[in-house]
Amino acid sequence: MTAVPTTPPLDASPPARVPALAVSGVTHRFGDRKALDDVTLRVPAGSFTALLGPNGAGKTTLFSLVTRLYDNRSGSIEVLGRDVRLQAAAALSQLGVVFQARTLDLELSVLQNLLYHATLHGIGFAKGRQRAMEVLARAGLADRARDKVRTLSGGQMRRVEIARALIHRPRLLLLDEPTVGLDIASRAALLEQVRSLVSDDGIGVLWATHIIEEIMPGDRVVVLHRGKVRAEGTFDEVSAMVEASSLSAAFLALVGEQAGGAI
Structure with missing residues (x-):
């Protein structure tokens, strides 16, 4: 999988008139x-x-x-x-995404899953680790950072997926x-x-x-x-x-x- 190129961040609070998502006239077959x-x-x-x-x-x-x-x-x-x-x-x-199908690597630790995602977004190791611990703390899972994903409950896995989706600070x-x-x-x-x-x-x-x-x-x-x-x-x-x-x-x-x- 190729890394997502980094771009200058948007303002933390984009103007209200600019929607987070705008879909117009989309047809797909x-x-x-x-x-x-x-x-x-x-x-x-x-x-x-x-x-x-x-x-x-x-x-x-x-x-x-x-x-x-x-x-x-x-x-x-x-x-x-x-x-x-x-x-x-x-x-x-x-953009951050949590798909219906589980996409975490069960054999890696929670932290390793997040660090891999950070790398895909061009975030360096030190900053990636810092952000990973921040989003895990907010999800109430900082104490599980070094545990393998397979040891988590289904609800905890979903919270990790959300934390992972937030590591690059999407809007x-x-x-x-x-x-x-x-x-x-x-x-x-x-x-x-x-x-x-x-x-x-x-x-x-x-x-x-x-x-x-x-x-x-x-x-x-x-x-x-x-x-x-x-x-x-x-x-x-x-x-x-x-x-x-x-x-x-x-x-x-x-x-x-x-x-x-x-x-």
């Missing part, structure tokens, strides 16, 4: 199947935005386009105003179904950790989920179904769009599938 259909959405800087949709809605495909695992051949995708195709290094340097964090397989307590702890990044550090978060209970009043919501954005707005705005009494009812009306919990 796999052969004859249209996985995304003219998708447009925004993640404002310093916001918690939930990308809500059932399995197969296109959430993972969208993440793959934002992170350049796939090439977007239509529309545009910008991270903090940087086009991911035209300014890939600058855009990706401001946008993408999380694809991060609570899959976690118990209720671990899920709540993970949500609390991520929400603190929004409230305390002003990081923009796009949290992909199919679990309505993970969304709170005041969150922004994008409903994605069969590759199309069905609604976008605040928790209350999305509910009001279809005159629904709750987000669960709004989701049911928008996508015509059973909602009300894990979808």
Whole structure:
């Protein structure tokens, strides 16, 4: 894997008018199947935005386009105003990602996993170690730095993945179904950790989920179904769009599938 070129950091607090993520008119196909259909959405800087949709809605495909695992051949995708195709290094340097599939090396220590990621971002060993211990301390895992990853619980592994995604100090964090397989307590702890990044550090978060209970009043919501954005707005705005009494009812009306919990 090649290292991500370093770029001058953006201002710690980018202007509010520049969204953390702007996706405009993006369509993506796999052969004859249209996985995304003219998708447009925004993640404002310093916001918690939930990308809500059932399995197969296109959430993972969208993440793959934002992170350049796939090439977007239509529309545009910008991270903090940087086009991911035209300014890939600058855009990706401001992006942290936690994919649905676990990507930690189980045989390495927690610290070694973070240091490897720091190296990919052009961060020297000393600074990388310092940052690794800082993000682990914030995640409550500094005492596990030298433990092999395989000794951690599922919830702890997810917290390490978030810490790793933050080591290069991004301004946008993408999380694809991060609570899959976690118990209720671990899920709540993970949500609390991520929400603190929004409230305390002003990081923009796009949290992909199919679990309505993970969304709170005041969150922004994008409903994605069969590759199309069905609604976008605040928790209350999305509910009001279809005159629904709750987000669960709004989701049911928008996508015509059973909602009300894990979808």
